[in-house]
Amino acid sequence: MSDAFRVSGSLRNRLAITLIGGAALLAILLYFVARSYAAQIAQRGQDNIINASVTSILDAAILRDGAVEIDFPYASFAMLATASDDRIFYAIYQDDTVLSGYEDLPRLQMPPGKKAGFQTVAFRGAEMRLATASRVLIGADAKTRITVSIAQTQDALAGTLNLISRNVAIFGLGFFLLATLLSFWATSTTIGQLRRLALSVTRRGPQDLRPVSQPVPSEMAPLVSSLNRFMTRLDYSLQQSEDFIAEAAHRVRTPLATVRSHAEATLQRVSKEENRQALRAMVRAIDESSRAAGQLLDHAMITFRADHLERQNLDLVDLTKELVQRLSPVAEMKDVELRLDTEATVPISGDPILLQNALRNIIDNALKYAPSETAIHIRIRSKPRAQVEVRDQGQGFPADEIGTLASRFTRGANAKNIIGSGLGLTIARDVAVAHGGTLDLSNKPEGGACVIFSL
Amino acid sequence: MKFLLIEDNADLANAICSRLKFDGHVVDHACKIRDAITYSEVGDYDLILLDIMLPDGDGRTFLKQHRAREKDTPVIVLTARSQVSDRISLLDLGADDYLTKPFDHAELQARCRAVLRRKTGTAQTVLRIGGVTFDPVAGRLAVGGETVNLRNRELRLLELLINAPGRIFPKQKLADSLFSYDEDVSENAIEVYIGRLRKHLENSSLKITTHRGLGYRLDHE
Numbered sequence: 001m002s003d004a005f006r007v008s009g010s011l012r013n014r015l016a017i018t019l020i021g022g023a024a025l026l027a028i029l030l031y032f033v034a035r036s037y038a039a040q041i042a043q044r045g046q047d048n049i050i051n052a053s054v055t056s057i058l059d060a061a062i063l064r065d066g067a068v069e070i071d072f073p074y075a076s077f078a079m080l081a082t083a084s085d086d087r088i089f090y091a092i093y094q095d096d097t098v099l100s101g102y103e104d105l106p107r108l109q110m111p112p113g114k115k116a117g118f119q120t121v122a123f124r125g126a127e128m129r130l131a132t133a134s135r136v137l138i139g140a141d142a143k144t145r146i147t148v149s150i151a152q153t154q155d156a157l158a159g160t161l162n163l164i165s166r167n168v169a170i171f172g173l174g175f176f177l178l179a180t181l182l183s184f185w186a187t188s189t190t191i192g193q194l195r196r197l198a199l200s201v202t203r204r205g206p207q208d209l210r211p212v213s214q215p216v217p218s219e220m221a222p223l224v225s226s227l228n229r230f231m232t233r234l235d236y237s238l239q240q241s242e243d244f245i246a247e248a249a250h251r252v253r254t255p256l257a258t259v260r261s262h263a264e265a266t267l268q269r270v271s272k273e274e275n276r277q278a279l280r281a282m283v284r285a286i287d288e289s290s291r292a293a294g295q296l297l298d299h300a301m302i303t304f305r306a307d308h309l310e311r312q313n314l315d316l317v318d319l320t321k322e323l324v325q326r327l328s329p330v331a332e333m334k335d336v337e338l339r340l341d342t343e344a345t346v347p348i349s350g351d352p353i354l355l356q357n358a359l360r361n362i363i364d365n366a367l368k369y370a371p372s373e374t375a376i377h378i379r380i381r382s383k384p385r386a387q388v389e390v391r392d393q394g395q396g397f398p399a400d401e402i403g404t405l406a407s408r409f410t411r412g413a414n415a416k417n418i419i420g421s422g423l424g425l426t427i428a429r430d431v432a433v434a435h436g437g438t439l440d441l442s443n444k445p446e447g448g449a450c451v452i453f454s455l
Numbered sequence: 456m457k458f459l460l461i462e463d464n465a466d467l468a469n470a471i472c473s474r475l476k477f478d479g480h481v482v483d484h485a486c487k488i489r490d491a492i493t494y495s496e497v498g499d500y501d502l503i504l505l506d507i508m509l510p511d512g513d514g515r516t517f518l519k520q521h522r523a524r525e526k527d528t529p530v531i532v533l534t535a536r537s538q539v540s541d542r543i544s545l546l547d548l549g550a551d552d553y554l555t556k557p558f559d560h561a562e563l564q565a566r567c568r569a570v571l572r573r574k575t576g577t578a579q580t581v582l583r584i585g586g587v588t589f590d591p592v593a594g595r596l597a598v599g600g601e602t603v604n605l606r607n608r609e610l611r612l613l614e615l616l617i618n619a620p621g622r623i624f625p626k627q628k629l630a631d632s633l634f635s636y637d638e639d640v641s642e643n644a645i646e647v648y649i650g651r652l653r654k655h656l657e658n659s660s661l662k663i664t665t666h667r668g669l670g671y672r673l674d675h676e
Contacts, residue, residue: 253535254464257557261470264560267631268477276627290557326552329565332607333635353543373606 012191016183023179027172031165038164042157043129047118050131050150053080054116057092057148063139068094068146082156089123093147105149108132126153193217197224209235252293260286295423298357302427306434309351316346316355316386316455320378323359327367335372338363342380348455350435358431361424362390362451369394369449385437387454396443405441428453456501456567458482461491461517462533463509471504474560478632479618487511495521495528502567503530505550515548522549529570533558561635564611568592582617585660585675589617596655603655608633612648616663616673625670 056076062069070092080088091101106121108130116133123130134147197216211228260283267279324338331338366376374393381387397405406429428451429439437455444450458475462468463486472482483498485491488511495503503521507514518530532545532553545553551570554563571592582589588597591614596603605613611633615624626642633648649671653663660676 251535253556254467257533257535258464258467258470260557261467261474261560264631265470265473265477268474268628271625271627286557287559290555294555329552329569330562332569333561333565335607372608 011194012187015187015190019183019186020180023176023183026179027176030175031168031172034168034171035161035165038168039161042160042164046129046152046154046157047131049079050129050152051116051118051133053077054131054133054148054150057090057150058133058135058146061092061135061137061146061148063137063142063144066139066142068099068137068144070100080150080152084155084159086153086155087126088153089128089151091149093149095145099146101149105151106130108149110134121151123151128153129157193220201227209238248297253290256286256290292423295427299423299427299430302354302357302430302434305351305354306430309354309434311349312352314348314350314352314355316348316382316388317342317344317380319352319355320359320380320388323356323363324378327360327363331367331376334367334370336367336370337375339375339377340380341377343382346380346382346386348386350455351431354431354434358428358453359388361428362388362453365424366390366392366394366449366451385454387437387452389450389452391444391448391450393448396447396449397441399443402441402443406439425451456480456571457499459491459494459498459500459503459528460484461486461488461504461509461514462506463487464506478564488514488517491517492520495526500528501571503528504563505530505532507532507534507545515545518545518548518550527574529574531563531566531570559635561632568594584617584620587617587656587659587661589613598655598657598659601658605655606651608648609651609655612645613652616652616671617661620673620675623666623670623672629671 053076056073056079057070060071060073060076077088080086089102089105091103091105091107092099093107104123106119106123108117108119110117110132115135116131119130119132121128121130128151130149130151132147132149134145136143136145193216197212197214197220200212200214209231211231212224216224263279263283263286267276267283270276270279320342321340324340328338363376363378370376370392371394376393377389377391379389379391381389406425425439425441432439432453432455435455437453440452440454442450442452458480460468460471460475460482462471462484465486468484468486472484475482483494483500485494486509488509491505494500505514505517509517514532518532521528521530529551530549532550533556534545534553535556551574552566554566568591572594582591586599589595591610594605594607594610596605596610596613612629615629615632626645629645630642633645649663649665656662662674662676664672664674666672
């Protein structure tokens with residue numbers, strides 16, 4: 001009953017996976033953004049230095065007597081020194097001819113009007129950053145354009161970038177771990193509310209159908225309010241069926257009692273044999289129907305209670321003695337003796353109403369089948385298990401039906417003349433099974449039926 | 456014996472009354488709790504038969520008030536409710552016994568006897584006739600000072616005959632009184648019990664005679 005519904009994933013896992021996945025995505029994004037921003041800044045730094053170097057060389061260029069003269073300032077190359085010994089290549093052009101430096105250094109085609117430009121180029125097997133600037137020198141009689149290019153390898157920059165990347169990666173990972181921990185904490189506090197509600201409902205007794213009154217988060221309020229409404233309806237309908245059973249019994253039995261009493265009274269006054277037969281048959285039919293009604297209601301009650309036994313500590317001896325006392329007038333009426341053979345106490349744990357009902361059915365049965373002026377032996381033992389043995393001196397169970405007699409509405413072939421519904425032994429067996437016990441039927445070699453009700 | 460029957464269903468009450476009167480008892484009948492209280496305050500009853508569902512309340516209310524007034528008249532509850540828990544609560548309230556409707560009249564009588572025996576212990580209606588002392592409640596018969604053990608059916612048979620000496624009881628009536636309707640009664644059984652009773656009464660001046668085609672009669676010589 002409890003696991004009939006399908007479980008589709010866990011709310012907690014779903015929440016945790018969403019939160020952790022989001023954190024991972026953010027951490028990766030952070031890593032790339034920070035890294036590219038850092039690369040840009042580092043690149044700009046290097047560009048500025050190279051540009052300064054280029055500018056300082058350009059500034060040193062003068063036009064003297066129509067010839068270009070450049071006196072390299074010391075600082076122009078010193079400022080390019082880095083920790084990783086980056087190599088520097090340069091080229092100086094006058095208009096389009098190379099004046100000095102590496103002739104094969106790639107030349108940056110500067111768009112007209114622009115005086116400086118940067119480019120990343122591949123040269124001699126390495127990536128490098130190339131800065132180019134030009135200046136027009138005006139002499140006495142001539143005008144010439146000087147262009148300076150300096151290229152620098154990027155080892156130091158790559159080192160710096162790697163360092164920054166590593167730090168950013170560590171930072172991202174830390175952020176991710178922290179977010180994971182936070183999401184676990186967040187999910188368990190959220191789910192905890194649900195779990196507390198479930199626990200408080202589970203812990204209740206089977207009869208407890210009061211609405212849930214403890215405070216719940218607003219998101220759970222619709223669930224709890226529909227649960228409360230459901231329990232109210234259930235409580236109401238249980239109450240109704242209980243009332244219905246009591247009312248039905250009353251409504252059915254009272255007119256039956258009237259008819260029966262009338263029939264009995266009439267039987268006293270009627271002497272014609274066929275009328276007497278008819279009246280007797282009537283009384284028997286009434287007995288049959290009232291007994292069937294009673295046992296059906298008993299059986300319904302037992303099926304209902306067997307789901308949740310109300311166990312108490314009881315004495316099986318007290319329980320049985322009370323029953324025997326209650327049944328003794330009926331036994332006396334038939335001249336049957338009820339003999340009780342018992343230990344002082346047999347403590348058990350069980351549902352008193354169910355146990356009484358079961359034992360009453362067993363003893364009732366024995367009373368019905370016992371011939372008059374015989375005895376029914378009721379023996380109570382605590383070892384090896386608590387058990388009540390009821391033995392009569394009747395004709396016993398029919399040997400070929402003994403296995404099926406405890407099934408619903410099954411009656412022995414020898415029961416034709418005895419009123420019953422076939423539910424008595426079923427009730428007794430159901431009660432025994434609900435208590436984890438058994439009901440054994442057997443015939444005694446010396447004659448008579450024997451029913452052992454063990455717990 | 457004097458009975459107080461508290462039952463609101465007129466049909467059922469009539470049937471029970473007529474049956475009890477037929478057995479030679481006196482019955483007062485109340486339909487409501489209010490009437491029942493008046494009756495029980497005024498009259499002195501041997502036994503009260505109480506229905507649970509009454510027009511002006513629950514029979515248990517009467518039971519509680521009855522016990523609160525420290526009346527110890529035995530009460531047998533007639534209930535249509537079959538739940539064991541209901542019956543247990545009745546006994547806890549002070550009922551002496553209960554019967555589930557519909558009931559067998561023979562069982563009602565048996566329960567009345569059992570309850571009376573438990574309550575009063577011994578003799579209040581002891582009969583002395585022809586050298587015989589008979590206490591129907593305690594189920595004791597003494598013939599010439601010697602106690603005889605009677606089986607239950609012998610006892611009831613004797614009770615019927617001894618209460619109306621000189622009257623002829625048909626076999627059928629005796630069988631109806633002695634056996635419940637779910638038993639197969641053979642009229643031979645009556646002859647067996649009559650035979651036994653004759654044996655018990657051998658040393659007294661009481662004699663059971665057979666009247667062919669009519670029945671049996673207890674004569675006091």
